[in-house]
Amino acid sequence: MKKMIVATLFTVLLMSGGASLMAAEFTVYVVRHGEKAVAESNPPLNEKGQERARALAKLMAKVELQAVYSTPYRRTEQTVAPLAQAKGLNIQSYRAGEAEQLVRQLREQGENALVVGHSNTVPGLVRSLGGSSEELTEQHYGDLFVLHFRDDNVHQIRLMLPPY
Template sequence: MTLLRLLMLIACLATALPAHAHDGIVVVVVRHAEKDDDDKVDPSLAGSGEVRAQALAETLAGARLDLAIATQYRRTRQTAEPAASAAGIPVTLRPVDAANAATHAGDLARELRALPPGSTALVVGHSNTVPGIVEALSGKPAMPMPETEYDRYTVVLLDADGAARVITSRY
């Protein structure tokens, strides 16, 4: 999907948000952008990843972000920072490690479902956490994410009655 089509989708969602402003929560879930090879444990974003993070921020500019969540790793924080900065909010860290890997997605989904109605959140994860987060939020199976995939985004619309709608595309 081209960036223009993604922008049009987000614009449509942003236009539709007032109808859901009193009863729904919007969660955008993405994997971190392309990583550099500067550190084997905690790499930063590559130049192409920085471009992708900025494109994400531009795409979400009309979405009125209330919360941006990333893991403790530089690549997720650096992916979330441009969008969070544009929204005037900090990036909130939700670490994931061996101790909480089994419960991370469910814990995060509970936290997101407890946001006030009308909230919009960005969640930046990893190829091995994004599908689980989407599934925990929506209750629907999510496609696995290969290590080489950086361009998928998923919008989960959480209705007040607990129902979830999922829109998955590429940017």
């Protein structure tokens, strides 16, 4: 009888609070766009940047993502396009100057999401999400910041995307 009561209470607890417990765990991936071509304004990715975009898509092929965010520039959109296409996701646009709004949205939605930014925005995004990052130089490409949220804790790892 006690086992049945405990099982029933456990089931009720899961049904009543399970959704909120599960919503409290999610991962945000933050990456800088791949290497860009030499151009005056809004450059596309160069060959190495395209290679890095394909490497990102391959690395994250089995990762469950609900959203992909990019600033409205060719190089950022091209960085996430192979992955978004493979996952059947639309690339959602955000403005680099409105990163705090994006951070609030990511935390409120609690979804697994990939955000691509720039050398001058990625460190701030990572820090605003509760992680750590030094400033990135103009020549700094390939870092993938993985920020895993569970309840009120943030755990971070940093990966390097090929080509090295």
